[in-house]
Amino acid sequence: xxxxxxxxxxxxxxxxxxxxxxxxxxxxxxxxxxxxxxxxxxxxxxxxxxxxxxxxxxxxxxxxxxxxxxxxxxxxxxxxxxxxxxxxxxxxxxxxxxxxxxxxxxxxxxxxxxxxxxxxxxxxxxxxxxxxxxxxxxxxxxxxxxxxxxxxxxxxxxxxxxxxxxxxxxxxxxxxxxxxxxxxxxxxxxxxxxxxxxxxxxxxxxxxxxxxxxxxxxxxxxxxxxxxxxxxxxxxxxxxxxxxxxxxxxxxxxxxxxxxxxxxxxxxxxxxxxxxxxxxxxxxxxxxxxxxxxxxxxxxxxxxxxxxxxxxxxxxxxxxxxxxxxxxxxxxxxxxxxxxxxxxxxxxxxxxxxxxxxxxxxxxxxxxxxxxxxxxxxxxxxxxx
Numbered sequence: 001x002x003x004x005x006x007x008x009x010x011x012x013x014x015x016x017x018x019x020x021x022x023x024x025x026x027x028x029x030x031x032x033x034x035x036x037x038x039x040x041x042x043x044x045x046x047x048x049x050x051x052x053x054x055x056x057x058x059x060x061x062x063x064x065x066x067x068x069x070x071x072x073x074x075x076x077x078x079x080x081x082x083x084x085x086x087x088x089x090x091x092x093x094x095x096x097x098x099x100x101x102x103x104x105x106x107x108x109x110x111x112x113x114x115x116x117x118x119x120x121x122x123x124x125x126x127x128x129x130x131x132x133x134x135x136x137x138x139x140x141x142x143x144x145x146x147x148x149x150x151x152x153x154x155x156x157x158x159x160x161x162x163x164x165x166x167x168x169x170x171x172x173x174x175x176x177x178x179x180x181x182x183x184x185x186x187x188x189x190x191x192x193x194x195x196x197x198x199x200x201x202x203x204x205x206x207x208x209x210x211x212x213x214x215x216x217x218x219x220x221x222x223x224x225x226x227x228x229x230x231x232x233x234x235x236x237x238x239x240x241x242x243x244x245x246x247x248x249x250x251x252x253x254x255x256x257x258x259x260x261x262x263x264x265x266x267x268x269x270x271x272x273x274x275x276x277x278x279x280x281x282x283x284x285x286x287x288x289x290x291x292x293x294x295x296x297x298x299x300x301x302x303x304x305x306x307x308x309x310x311x312x313x314x315x316x317x318x319x320x321x322x323x324x325x326x327x328x329x330x331x332x333x334x335x336x337x338x339x340x341x342x343x344x345x346x347x348x349x350x351x352x353x354x355x356x357x358x359x360x361x362x363x364x365x366x367x368x369x370x371x372x373x374x375x376x377x378x379x380x381x382x383x384x385x
Contacts, residue, residue, distance in 0.1 A: 012041040066102035092146040178332040179325040211334035214306035
């Protein structure tokens, strides 16, 4: 048996009798909810009563971090986080946070607990891979983000008054100077690629020319290439989510971008499209992705996985004498070459799909500084007699 009491505009307090004490006085479970009107509040009350009667309702004061983890995963993480971020946060929570703080009630977790957690991560012996040494600054930062994320949801859902992690100083990530290819290195790379299947040459040149991420390259379809305007539309990415397989999702910052392509690369793309179209026509009804025609896929239309690109790249450079860098560093190579050619940072930021130009400045600040110093040398002639 329950009733509703209006507490303010669109605010209602629900009350449900859950039993009686020894004196016959009713024991009630209460909670305040937001609703458009009393009719909607009655629907919420009905669901509230059902939860209590089925033993599924847990008082806010009794909810532990471990119990809340299930709600966070089901009601937030799976819908709001990218598959990669979700996998990362779940791993951190299960391996580092829940074993220590999972038994604690949400209301009992204080700022000092987050501080202690972050401080402990800085000690030696905290690596999960068995290797010696301390955790990287980026790993520590990710651990903070995971803890902060789940506590932020608890705050938003009114389970705790404030997020105890919000007042903890965010750990700074030390940006490592990326290894990149020079023009000479790229010339050597192109010579090396002549020995490999044509589609791999196109893939690598797309990475260098556009600065696209592995997942974005894997998700490119022929509809994204505008041969008349010499551009490529980067609007989606491929992810290989655990238990879900290969999926198409939005780009990292959910921003699409149009990137201009060099003429020679467009000619290569024309040739590749002709080949792929002929292959597709021979497959006919065995084509697996009915509504997609990916540029880089297997013979049945299934897109290449991003990790397959990285794995192929590692095998390529391992067998050669070329400078050893990650495939992702081709993205940094693209940006560095443009900076050295004097291209404006705003243009580079747009090509890379950064959320804003400050991201570009933070990542490539050292390169921009070096380019600025080189630019100053152009004024030397004014001082010569």
